[in-house]
Amino acid sequence: MFTGGADGNGHLPRPRRPRRGGHGGGGIGSPPGQGPSTVQPYPAAPPCTDYDMAYFKAYSHIGVHEEMLKDHVRTSTYRNAIMHHQDLISGKVVLDVGCGTGVLSIFCAFAGATRVYAVDASDIAIQAMEIVRENELSDKVVVLHGRIEDVNIEEKVDVIVSEWMGYMLLYESMLGSVIFARDKWLKPGGLILPSHASLYMAPITNSQRYHDSVYFWRDVYGIKMSSMMPLAKQCAFMEPSVETISGENVLTWPTVVSQVDCYTIQAQELETITATFKFTSMLQVLVISGTSKNP
Numbered sequence: 001m002f003t004g005g006a007d008g009n010g011h012l013p014r015p016r017r018p019r020r021g022g023h024g025g026g027g028i029g030s031p032p033g034q035g036p037s038t039v040q041p042y043p044a045a046p047p048c049t050d051y052d053m054a055y056f057k058a059y060s061h062i063g064v065h066e067e068m069l070k071d072h073v074r075t076s077t078y079r080n081a082i083m084h085h086q087d088l089i090s091g092k093v094v095l096d097v098g099c100g101t102g103v104l105s106i107f108c109a110f111a112g113a114t115r116v117y118a119v120d121a122s123d124i125a126i127q128a129m130e131i132v133r134e135n136e137l138s139d140k141v142v143v144l145h146g147r148i149e150d151v152n153i154e155e156k157v158d159v160i161v162s163e164w165m166g167y168m169l170l171y172e173s174m175l176g177s178v179i180f181a182r183d184k185w186l187k188p189g190g191l192i193l194p195s196h197a198s199l200y201m202a203p204i205t206n207s208q209r210y211h212d213s214v215y216f217w218r219d220v221y222g223i224k225m226s227s228m229m230p231l232a233k234q235c236a237f238m239e240p241s242v243e244t245i246s247g248e249n250v251l252t253w254p255t256v257v258s259q260v261d262c263y264t265i266q267a268q269e270l271e272t273i274t275a276t277f278k279f280t281s282m283l284q285v286l287v288i289s290g291t292s293k294n295p
């Protein structure tokens with residue numbers, strides 16, 4: 001959950017917005033100003049909700065962008081992927097869905113794109129315009145400050161690039177906007193980066209975390225509060241938690257619970273994810289009165 005503060009590891013959490021109920025580019029609709037009888041072959045823009053506004057506001061803060069850019073694995077992997085596809089980007093028109101500071105748009109310009117449409121609904125887009133200007137790329141990178149669902153782009157694009165992946169892959173609910181952009185603006189046979197994504201899941205054990213959240217209640221300033229333990233157990237793991245853990249916490253190999261093909265996935269498929277899985281722990285874990293201890 002986005003709380004606006006740092007997570008347990010001192011990192012700024014990435015914003016999220018609630019799942020979009022049935023919107024996100026699933027339907028075929030009319031552009032603004034045209035009656036419903038004029039059916040257009042692209043999706044209707046979902047309304048911009050208060051949640052969306054709060055989400056975009058969260059992305060106007062410098063901290064979250066600094067955090068993302070300093071994530072070297074993330075940012076350099078995007079740069080490598082863009083450079084790896086240079087032959088498909090050079091001389092082409094690119095759309096960057098959710099450009100933030102414009103970093104991916106600029107990588108695409110470096111890869112030889114003739115034009116890059118860099119779209120962001122957050123006020124960070126204003127900074128992106130400045131960044132593009134100071135890199136003397138204003139003739140190539142066009143920053144559009146608005147929702148991808150609302151902006152007008154003058155042409156169809158050859159490539160879509162987007163960093164839409166949130167916690168648990170889909171937690172940020174941004175993929176719907178990429179699907180919308182794909183259906184509305186991508187030329188047939190165009191390139192999408194990233195093209196595929198996989199969500200893995202693995203069981204973990206974290207006895208320290210359990211101790212801090214549950215056993216804490218045994219003795220609080222010399223006062224017995226064990227009666228709180230059932231409630232603590234109930235509450236401690238109710239919310240998703242973003243934490244860095246070590247390999248020792250992981251009980252067995254991860255399994256794929258969802259695979260996303262960005263070329264074919266439909267917005268309706270994001271409503272729920274169901275998967276059947278079976279794990280067999282590779283560690284022997286001793287269960288003592290509701291807690292686990294590695295022997």
Ligand SMILES: C[S@@+](CC[C@H](N)C(=O)[O-])C[C@H]1O[C@@H](n2cnc3c(N)ncnc32)[C@H](O)[C@@H]1O
Nearest residue numbers: 059068098099100120121122146147148163177
């Ligand atoms: C995870 S950040 C990535 C920023 C940048 N591309 C990067 O890699 O550093 C996602 C960005 O997408 C923007 N965004 C999300 N949904 C959007 C939408 N529907 N229309 C426009 N911008 C959107 C957010 O405001 C945010 O700046």
